[in-house]
Amino acid sequence: MSLLLLIVQTLNGLQLGVLLFLIAAGLTLVFGVMDFINLAHGVQYMLGAYLAVMFYTLTGSFLAALVLALLASLAFGLLLEFAVFRHLYERDHLEQVIATFGIILFLNEGVKVAWGASPLSLPVPDAFSGSVVLMPGLLYPVWRIVIIAAGLALAALLYVLVTWTRAGMLVRAGASNARMVSVLGVNIRRLFMIVFGFGTMLAGFAGIMIAPILSVQPGMGDTVLILAFVVIVIGGIGSIRGAFLAALLIGLVDTLGRSFSVDILRLVMAPSPARTVGPAIASMLIYLLMALVLFFRPAGLFPAKGRG
Amino acid sequence: MSEPALRLESLSKRFGGIVVSDDVTLDIAAGELHAIIGPNGAGKTTLINQISGLLPSDGGRILFEGHDITALPAHARAALGLARSFQITSVLPGFSALQNVALAAQAHDGSSFHFFGRADDEEALNARARAALAEVGLSERAGEAAGRLSHGEKRALEIAIALAMQPRLLLLDEPMAGTGHDETATLAAMLRRLKGRFPILLIEHDMNVVFSLADRVSVMVYGRILASGTPAEVRADPRVIAAYLGEEAA
Amino acid sequence: MTDAALNAAPRRLLARRAGLWRPLALFAVLLVLPVVFGAQADYALSLIERVMIFAIAALGLDLIVGFGGLVSFGQAAFIGLGAYAAGILAFHGFGDTLLALPAALALSALFAAATGAICLRTKGVYFIMITLAFGQMAFFIASSLAPYGGDDGLTLRARSTILGFAPLADERVFYYVTCAGLLGIYLLCRALIGSRFGRVLRGAKENPTRMAALGYEVFRYQLVAYVIAGAIGGLAGFLLANATNFVSPAYMSWQRSGELIVMVMLGGIGTLDGAIIGAAAYILGSEYLSQLTEHWAMLFGPFLVLVVLFARGGLIGLAARLRRGAR
Numbered sequence: 069m070s071l072l073l074l075i076v077q078t079l080n081g082l083q084l085g086v087l088l089f090l091i092a093a094g095l096t097l098v099f100g101v102m103d104f105i106n107l108a109h110g111v112q113y114m115l116g117a118y119l120a121v122m123f124y125t126l127t128g129s130f131l132a133a134l135v136l137a138l139l140a141s142l143a144f145g146l147l148l149e150f151a152v153f154r155h156l157y158e159r160d161h162l163e164q165v166i167a168t169f170g171i172i173l174f175l176n177e178g179v180k181v182a183w184g185a186s187p188l189s190l191p192v193p194d195a196f197s198g199s200v201v202l203m204p205g206l207l208y209p210v211w212r213i214v215i216i217a218a219g220l221a222l223a224a225l226l227y228v229l230v231t232w233t234r235a236g237m238l239v240r241a242g243a244s245n246a247r248m249v250s251v252l253g254v255n256i257r258r259l260f261m262i263v264f265g266f267g268t269m270l271a272g273f274a275g276i277m278i279a280p281i282l283s284v285q286p287g288m289g290d291t292v293l294i295l296a297f298v299v300i301v302i303g304g305i306g307s308i309r310g311a312f313l314a315a316l317l318i319g320l321v322d323t324l325g326r327s328f329s330v331d332i333l334r335l336v337m338a339p340s341p342a343r344t345v346g347p348a349i350a351s352m353l354i355y356l357l358m359a360l361v362l363f364f365r366p367a368g369l370f371p372a373k374g375r376g
Numbered sequence: 377m378s379e380p381a382l383r384l385e386s387l388s389k390r391f392g393g394i395v396v397s398d399d400v401t402l403d404i405a406a407g408e409l410h411a412i413i414g415p416n417g418a419g420k421t422t423l424i425n426q427i428s429g430l431l432p433s434d435g436g437r438i439l440f441e442g443h444d445i446t447a448l449p450a451h452a453r454a455a456l457g458l459a460r461s462f463q464i465t466s467v468l469p470g471f472s473a474l475q476n477v478a479l480a481a482q483a484h485d486g487s488s489f490h491f492f493g494r495a496d497d498e499e500a501l502n503a504r505a506r507a508a509l510a511e512v513g514l515s516e517r518a519g520e521a522a523g524r525l526s527h528g529e530k531r532a533l534e535i536a537i538a539l540a541m542q543p544r545l546l547l548l549d550e551p552m553a554g555t556g557h558d559e560t561a562t563l564a565a566m567l568r569r570l571k572g573r574f575p576i577l578l579i580e581h582d583m584n585v586v587f588s589l590a591d592r593v594s595v596m597v598y599g600r601i602l603a604s605g606t607p608a609e610v611r612a613d614p615r616v617i618a619a620y621l622g623e624e625a626a
Numbered sequence: 627m628t629d630a631a632l633n634a635a636p637r638r639l640l641a642r643r644a645g646l647w648r649p650l651a652l653f654a655v656l657l658v659l660p661v662v663f664g665a666q667a668d669y670a671l672s673l674i675e676r677v678m679i680f681a682i683a684a685l686g687l688d689l690i691v692g693f694g695g696l697v698s699f700g701q702a703a704f705i706g707l708g709a710y711a712a713g714i715l716a717f718h719g720f721g722d723t724l725l726a727l728p729a730a731l732a733l734s735a736l737f738a739a740a741t742g743a744i745c746l747r748t749k750g751v752y753f754i755m756i757t758l759a760f761g762q763m764a765f766f767i768a769s770s771l772a773p774y775g776g777d778d779g780l781t782l783r784a785r786s787t788i789l790g791f792a793p794l795a796d797e798r799v800f801y802y803v804t805c806a807g808l809l810g811i812y813l814l815c816r817a818l819i820g821s822r823f824g825r826v827l828r829g830a831k832e833n834p835t836r837m838a839a840l841g842y843e844v845f846r847y848q849l850v851a852y853v854i855a856g857a858i859g860g861l862a863g864f865l866l867a868n869a870t871n872f873v874s875p876a877y878m879s880w881q882r883s884g885e886l887i888v889m890v891m892l893g894g895i896g897t898l899d900g901a902i903i904g905a906a907a908y909i910l911g912s913e914y915l916s917q918l919t920e921h922w923a924m925l926f927g928p929f930l931v932l933v934v935l936f937a938r939g940g941l942i943g944l945a946a947r948l949r950r951g952a953r
Contacts, residue, residue: 161751167931173926358759362747466835469833479840491818541841
């Protein structure tokens, strides 16, 4: 276990955390304000990646691809909202889970039909390719730093929007008590659409940014979706701050856990069992964490006031 | 002097910065009908919630028939014979009136970890349920889904449910809330029939009902007991008059 | 979770002699199918066996979802645990039913008891998530069992023996054994929901505060129900391991748990019959669709959305509405 490896993995954990935050933010807002469980949020992320690849192939420019993919993501999200989701807001969670599960099935197959089942890739934009020297002997990919920076910037922007704008105040109020907000005369439909659209774009943006690093393939949204749900449950539903802290926590715990589980276990057991048990515990780590948090705080760490 | 059925010792509760129960001390004797009155927001329902176990107190003790029940969860207190009605009707809307009451009787009839045999067919439970429904005048409506009963019928059902528990203490949280003139009279007559069988703690706003039924009355304002005594004593107490009508009337 | 969608059916089921014709018809069909299929029908028989096995697991799930209001996203974990109990014992030479079946039931019941004690402290979506989390844990534990195949799973050399004899090797015998299992679990669930225990569980689903005020410790009843559902899942797992001669972590994935929820909802939540009908509709439907096109998910996905939007109460509810409309 070297210090350099520790630093690299910590940065990787931060990058994963920031990515999870981008996805979880939309999820927790939609859940908090509209009480809507959207399992299809993961495919929004996947779609963002696919659209980025498609537009890059068409235009040859990452920037153009980014903008076009974001817009297309938003359009598609709003289409889904209009056609399916808005009929589900009044239904109970079980029905929302099943309907959005159906959307996952449809889209996971749909991208296969549209773009084939083989993984696709997107090159890192030239300006940000390569690695940078952070410390003697420590090389770290520039693009990952860009992701971390972009994520933190968006987090800050979201914080400003939610805390200091009128729309943000309405969102926070809605997360506490949507019925009350509606009764006070706010156009709740428009608020829902704004919240949903924003969340969709964040997820799409995450997909676009990750495309140069991961392979773009059907079902890539599924694992991320589960992680995002773990994030919002630990963070507390409806809370952006909770989602941010929980996302970073999960990103770090998962990444560091996977890298160092065997080493940590070797402090207390022989190498051979450590090598079997280690990876198993590593994959379970975040679920153990969630179970632990829910045991002491059945409504998450920072539930929006008025819930939990 | 025999020990009181219910004794509250310095009960206190706060929500954040707001003190909802402020050093509440009260005794209720066996067979007594004790009414608690006071303006809205005085903390009356919060008090009942603490006694029944729905809300944990921040300080003080609750003694039920001499036993300290302060740390017991709600279901354990109910099992000891502490029955209550809710300010906002709380029944099982999908079950019939008879089944609602039978479930209450079932809770006090041995174990419910029986996995075979149709519970709805248990004659002993159904007979007790029918008796309780008859007491509150709901015999005709036994088969109706509780969710479809009228408001007044639901309030009566709540009392039937409490009776089927063979209560040793009955907590009634505004049983007349939202009922019309006739239904109020019916409920009041019912309470008069029940009086004396077991101690009753009654929260009510209807002063006619309170002063005609209660053995003793306590007045709660801002979470504390302002005055406590017989209806006549309380009616004449200058502090009570001041609280209700303003300082000048006192 | 109190909602119209979850409340309507249980009441109807409890009316005396309610819809006895439906389960009678279902089981009559199941009993007669092997005869109808004729001699060389092993593929068709194994397909119906899959239906019956998942129907068993779905019945356990309907018990806690439809009657307890506890939406578990981890039921597949119990199938997996039951399967692995049978598989691991068989691997070490202990392939007799007398050992494997109780082991499967015990393992799933224990896991249900331990995880249920934690899960049941939460409500609503938190409950859904934490059951999902424990399901994932079981999945990852199974994936890491390198001596038992890890990710690739474990092949069983033969089906479980019964007291040394191997009647289950005959497909028809296994079919009827599975059918008997389904019938037994169905009757068990029907008895449970009408019993004292079932009444308390159903009451707790409608109004847990009221039930506590009556003197019921709701947590204990829900935990017992959760354990029963888990054990039922374990039984399904034992049968699945025997049906396919294979156990794999894939049996426990969250997508499988999601499919079970879909089956229960497709048939009609809180009807018990719906669990069987839903399992049949899902498995046979996806089988049929996948013969039509490899992209059957693109048809099935929207179908689910349509069912949720327009067929509340699942297929049973739809049939009831059509009957009422036809009068």
